[in-house]
Amino acid sequence: MTVYAVNPHTLKTxxxxxxxDLVKSSAVALGELTVVVDAANYFQAAQILRDHPACCFEQxxxxxxxxxxxxxxxxQSGLRFCVVLHLLSVSLNQRVRLKAFVTDDLAPVMPSICGLWSSANWFExxxxxxxxxxFEGHNDLRRILTDYGFIGHPFxxxxxxxGNVEMRYDAEQKRVVYQPVTIEPREITPRIIREENYGGPAN
Structure with a gap:
């Protein structure tokens, strides 16, 4: 039996x-539903989206x-950092984007949702x-793409x-060492500014 995708406006309802009351805002744009909740309600909202029979976001x-x-x-206006989830219901053939803004720009902390979806592990x-x-409650929160000694957060x-430092192999010490960046800043790709309706229908 074919399960047809739910209309995003119906899904919003x-x-x-x-x-x-957990919903701070919700809107449909470009055929996709985005729901925003407060950071304090992030975990609870995610759990409801997984378990509620009208939602069933298993993945x-x-x-x-x-x-x-x-x-x-x-x-910048408002909070700086945001955590964004993309959820899929295979059984109901529907998708939703859940967003929650972190309340502290200087020390951003959010609850881990690994207990809801194990796939969140590496993403967090x-x-x-x-x-x-x-992500508070994550049982193995460590760097995954940069080196363990990396300084800062590159995104x-x-x-x-x-970056702040570069690393190289030192043949005398027979190990990798860190040193200040030696590459001179240069722009090799010119910035391209397109007209506002670039690629659109001609007038």
């Missing part, structure tokens, strides 16, 4: 009802961090590594383009 497809400072070349490690978001907007 169902999820708004399932989450109730967590993706989890990532977003740094909203200088987002779209605009000055990645968001920790690249954005510095700490933050204020991270230096060339």
């Amino acid at each position: 169902q999820i708004d009802a399932a989450l109730g 967590m497809v993706d989890l990532c961090g977003v740094d909203y400072s200088a987002y779209k070349n605009q000055a 490690r990645e968001a920790f590594d690249l954005f510095g978001i700490v 933050r907007k204020d991270f230096p383009m060339l």
Whole structure:
């Protein structure tokens, strides 16, 4: 039996009802539903989306961090860091994006959802590594893409383009060593500014 995808506006109504007062905002754009909740309600909302019969999001497809400072070349307004989940219901053939903004820009902490979806494990490690978001309750939160001695979080907007240090193999010491960056900053790809309706229908 074929299960047809739920209309995103119908899904919005169902999820708004399932989450109730936990919903801070919800909107359909480009055929996709995005639901925003407060950080304090993040875990509870995720659990409801997994377990509620109108939701049944059995799979967590993706989890990532977003740094909203200088987002779209605009000055930051509101909280800086956001955790974004993409959830999939195979049984009901529907998808949703769940967002929660971290309340502390200086020490971003969110609850881990590894207990809800085991697939969150490496995704949370990645968001920790690249954005510095700490997932409380994660049982093995350590860097996953950068070296253990890496300094900083490279997907933050204020991270230096060339990094803070570089590493090389020292033949005399017979080990990898860290040293200050020696590469001179240079721009090898010109910035391209397109017209506002570039690629659209001609007038």
